[in-house]
Amino acid sequence: MSIPGKATAVSTQSYFQQHANISTTTLPGLEWQISQAGFGSYRVTVGQKNHEQALRQALQNGINLIDTSSNYGDGGSERLIGRVLAELIDTGELNREQVVVISKVGYLQGFNYTLAEQRKQAGRPFPNLVKYAEGLDHCIHPDFLEDQLTRSLERLNLDTLDVYLLHNPEYYLSWAKRRPLPLDEARRTYYRRIRLAFEYLEQAVADGRIQSYGISSNSFPEPAHSYTFTNLSYIWQIAQEIRSDHHFRWVQLPVNLLETGAATEASQPEGQAVLQFARNHNLAVLINRPLNAIVQESLTRLADVLPPSYPATPEEVSTAVDSCVQLEKQFSSRHLPGLNLDEETNQQLLNYLSLGQMLEGNWDGFGTFQNWQDIRTRFILPRSQTVVEFLSNRPNLPAEAVLWLDEYVEAANIALAALSAFYQEQAAKRTARIQETAVAADPDWQANTLSQTAVRALRSTAGVSAVLVGMRHQRYVLDVLSDLTQPVTVKDRSASWQKMKLGSEL
Template sequence: MLKSATPEATKLYSKKYETLNYEHLGQTNLSVSQAGFGGYRVHISVDEHRQALEYALTHGINLIDTSSNYANGGSEELIGAAFKNLSEEKKLKRDEIVIVSKVGYLQGQNFQLSQQLKQQGKPFPDLVEYGSGLEHCIHPDFLADQLTRSLNRLQMKTIDVYLLHNPEYYLLWAHKQGMDLEEARTEYYRRIEQAFMQLEIEVQNGRIQFYGISSNTFPIPSKHYDFTSLEKVWDIAESISKNHKFRVVQMPMNLFETGAATEPNLSDNQSPLKFAEIKKIAVLVNRPLNAFSGNHMKRLVTLETSVEFDQDALQEKFSQIVNMESDFVSNILPVLNADEDTQKKFSGYFSSGSYLSTNWQKLGPYWQWIESQALFLTDQISHAVQQVNDLPDKSKETIKWLDDYVELFNTLLGYLTLYLGEKISKENKIHFDKIKDINKVLNKCESLQELALSALLNSDGVTTTLVGMRRKEYVQDVLNILKQSKINLPKDFWINTNKQ
């Protein structure tokens, strides 16, 4: 088992990387890199993720953010394994690195645990049964249980910063129940106070050093039902002890979601960022490159396409695949050695091209298409082809049709990916140019992601920006941005950005 981060060791670590800038993590006296390794989508089973994490830790990034529910515990397991490896190779000491983890969600294995406890008549108290496969809890019993599990996965004695993870799920649930707002908020902050008292005990027991809250609703208007007041939770911590260890918060902030800096939702019209700065609360920013705008997620990156989209060519491919699917129904399906129900399934599977031909302009956005929609369609077609291949007594015509269909379908997906990529590229360029026009100090930024990160790295009140770095090249890109000289960001930068 390894130790915990110390002010002395983290300061010495920072001295090894003089081209990078480091910040004090609020009143913890720990020195942390301005960019942190975001552990949201990393898993111990993926060697590429381990390589990226180890590269980051040995090149100047010394804060890692994870959670008990990230990759169903696989994220914490990866971090524990990476630390053990680097420690054994004497490339890294535990006291140089700041570990942030979070607690609150019951998904995956935690959800299954909750169901088992219910069946035994011993459910977690104050459980928020939010939806199918998703529950939430910040009761002391749950916190103690989850902290033990996280420490085991991390192979550590102490987590440096332990955050309540989106406790506003209680408010979202209460709103669905039609509960009076004041009644809901009274109960909400009672639960947070109860959780804080447990976390203070965990500090005394040496299992955590500091604690806080990660909330998506710190930066939203105070009139919203699910608003979480940073001022209120600070007052709760102050009421528990003047020597409390509530020292870190986390919230979203990016070029589209600017509320952390611009929303005057606290007393004296202070924004959460300003309040945190005054109280010396460390602020970790998440989603720097993933912004919610309207009902869509926007990826704030410059996407370069080497080939121009050709709509006429796309329409030609649509015509070809619709004809092939018609031929399947008329000539291939009737001679397959399959029962009526199976034939109906095949007919449905091999109608994807016809569906896309009438709905292609409704697809997207680009990243959703890449990460889910296109993969789903590919898996569906692969499954259908395999099922047909498993049938006995197939004709040569059937085998040739399957081969031709797969080739044409993959070509079609390529055209659609190009279309959506070009579309998002144009949209992001417009926003990129607007931001640069109103803030000349960022003119040197060559991409939207560089601009988005540079703005956060140079914003008063932001301690560390958490970035997903699942590949070594992503880590290198972030390190290059970190090495750039400090920018004197105008005081009204985020206000002007918000107006765009």
């Protein structure tokens, strides 16, 4: 049996009588009271006990806003949320009406992608499907929205969803740009599709399946001339044309200390930034990626990084990489021929046994510490471990080859450790500079950690309703709760964000 009820003004306000020390926002029009930080569940999925514990801890201690999507964990995120909500409601620790639950729709990956392929084969495909990439489609047509809303409500175990967002509808514009379609034509089609979706969503409100709706778009903060720009003023006009008492109440977009466009880019009428326009039209604004800044296609994590115990100079890294290169050449010329492998296996071994060759001349081009860690974990280590295991398990491996393998493993470990230390030291200096720049831009943003400063900068900005923070571990929940107990004045901080933008560019 699904959970009846929906978020209400009275119950959300009563929730904070129990959690009076938590900083909150009251949403204009809806009058729901929500915590200034919400539980972001992008990497949260069912079956992970630590994820369940984190969500339970958040709901029990003053965070009453949950954000998810149908494609997070291929539906697993919604299932976990439904399970934890049911548990806390059954025990009387929580009322359904005290919590604001948000989900999103638009992506076809995993199960949804398979579903779409099956419908195509049956002769009833989802209309207006955008083929974005291999294994990834996108759609906001009412037929798809109807199917997905039903599935999301079932997974969440809810009768009514409080907020339903179109998830990155600008994928259509990215697709159109690659074709390429003339910009005017692409934009006409784009906003026509959004209008069609909004008409469906208004009916979903009338049917009691959702309370309100909106759009989550990464391109709201872009310059107006950008091909993929999503214009909030156009979308507001569409909602107004559908009905004057519409339920378009929410926008979600990325803002952080390095990506300031939503506060600094004058893309809306009368030179307003998108945050100003949303505030002037009583739209609730949810901030995503507050701690993950993507600048020039590199990820910077806005959290403190400690300096390495043993820093590595560029010369030390180069020397370590050169050692790997020399050992790889030695293997190819001296040891590989004696293994008597077929040509295909020989080639595969050489392709995988190429750590030094991959890094030579490129090791200082990975951008950020986070990028290096990602490449190391997802690409370098699996390849290196595969070839080491292959050689270690080879019967009758010559003694010279065994000695060589031991030497190579040691050299590879030294090279990887040196590179990690190099990037970690850079990251420690960079995060310290970001913290200094933020506090110089606005002294109110001073906090104990960079992650808390990043959240405080956003929640202190007028027009921001809540900051969505990924909280899949309890320590992340505690970090957010710690900052939410620190009151900060909410006011127009446009000047502070301009200073932050200029300071980051230096």
